[in-house]
Amino acid sequence: MTEAIDVDLAGRRLRVGLDVGGTKIDAVAVTPEGDVVARLRRPTGWGAEAVVDTIASTVTALAGEAGIDAAAVSSVGIGIPGLVDVTTGRVLHAVNLGVESLDLADRVADRLRVPVHVENDVKAAALGAAAMREIDGSMAFLNLGTGVAAGIVVDGVIWRGSRGTAGEVGHLSVDPNGRLCSCGQRGCIETLCGGGALARAWAVPGALPVLDILDAAERGDVGARALRADLFNGAAAAVRALVLSADVERVIIGGGLTALGDRLLSGIRTALQAGAEASSFMRSLHLDDRIELLPAGSPAAAFGAALVGAATPLKEIVTHG
């Protein structure tokens, strides 16, 4: 049975954004002026039902954190990995969440009775990073996490491309003799600078293998030095690919590998400078000046999700009883 419920939107002011990752949800509450007034991180559930449950309970808990009633939430935006149909809010193949197919926007809207929009997590993070860094023109957000992907934002709007693969530079091959990628190709950028590929190549257990690689490289370990070079060269190749194809003005680097901090940024910068040394064409692009790093733990992804949610037209919410 379907019943239309007339929802009074008056007094609803806070936009909530959630970045739903494989292990945790990062959620923020944002004022209409763009200030983050509350933030909460919680473990993500596994499977469709648990994902809906944890999203709904996180929004309620976040409202409590912000000292407001859950009814004061005006919109919810969700950034989530996998294939997202932004029109319907349906998510497909979010494999690291145990979700094969889920009408996420409808399900969460039913529970919370607020407008809900869903976006691919990297694209949402790109929007958030562009907004937080106040970038007007074109930019790419290069996510260095377990995998590698970028989102492109032009004039404050997510650049989708024709079939949703804009920014998928992680699976460009830059070495025909490189390591085998999970996608089946050899030498993808992701095999060089993806946290998952580096951890597999390092093959020593640890909480953050890429950090161990950098430490071992500094102690002179030859294998670690080669992997460190891969990390920096791979990220530099991603920056080049984004500038030489879409010609974004800036590349903002985010994702889990930002835990490496300045060692990551200066390593990528040095790799770009070495490339510029060899090539006057590369030199003319000033790529080393066009990159920046988000601080570790930046709420950019959740903030971007809040922006995605706020774009929801104010409409009647239809519940499926």
Add this chain to the structure above:
Amino acid sequence: MTEAIDVDLAGRRLRVGLDVGGTKIDAVAVTPEGDVVARLRRPTGWGAEAVVDTIASTVTALAGEAGIDAAAVSSVGIGIPGLVDVTTGRVLHAVNLGVESLDLADRVADRLRVPVHVENDVKAAALGAAAMREIDGSMAFLNLGTGVAAGIVVDGVIWRGSRGTAGEVGHLSVDPNGRLCSCGQRGCIETLCGGGALARAWAVPGALPVLDILDAAERGDVGARALRADLFNGAAAAVRALVLSADVERVIIGGGLTALGDRLLSGIRTALQAGAEASSFMRSLHLDDRIELLPAGSPAAAFGAALVGAATPLKEIVTHG
């Protein structure tokens, strides 16, 4: 001395477009309905003065060819290699024309007393190819000539990017151990599928070395087979780079290497299919279905230049006497 001349634009109907290459100018006259009513090819002059002279005389000759008075030309658009400032119509570093710096739009407008717009040749060709193939969404024009570069058109508008390097996929390195590129890097896509790089690697004189390479490869020559694989794999890499970054819907292949005809198209298609065989992700992109080849000798570049010229606002022409 500068003098404003009031030009009567009534009766001026034909748009002229010129594709100025290193050896020849290809010029077309186009009706407001988009029909090419005349076409002329002439040798290009060397150096700034000769370039201006040959462009002006080609427009006059083309008008004659079309059976109209030169005064019936409503606009002139010029596609030319090198760095083009589309606002001022100035051209820099068109090295294969012997032009270091030239106020091309002003100089030609002075001579012909019509509005003149100038555009980078590959970008103009991209616009022409998109128009001739009636592509509404996003596309890239991949120019396989002496060098390799692409132009991107989205919804009928040239995608410029932030600094004019959108589509410069020819200088993406896809092999750290590859041949040295003229740009100073190793393994650029252009070293694999650029006509100049292939001719240097083949090192046997001939009118069209890339055609000789394909013929020798079919006779079983081992070196030629390796270069043939480079050609097809390099072009396939360019297609992947364009789709995985800007996510254009279609890639139209043009340039001098289209003289190879179906052998070129089917070779690139086979390379894309081989890549898709190894990777379900690549398979999902259906890249082999998304490419097409311009016929050899297509007027797309000159036609695109005519479109660029037609965008000229009707304004008073100022001559510098």
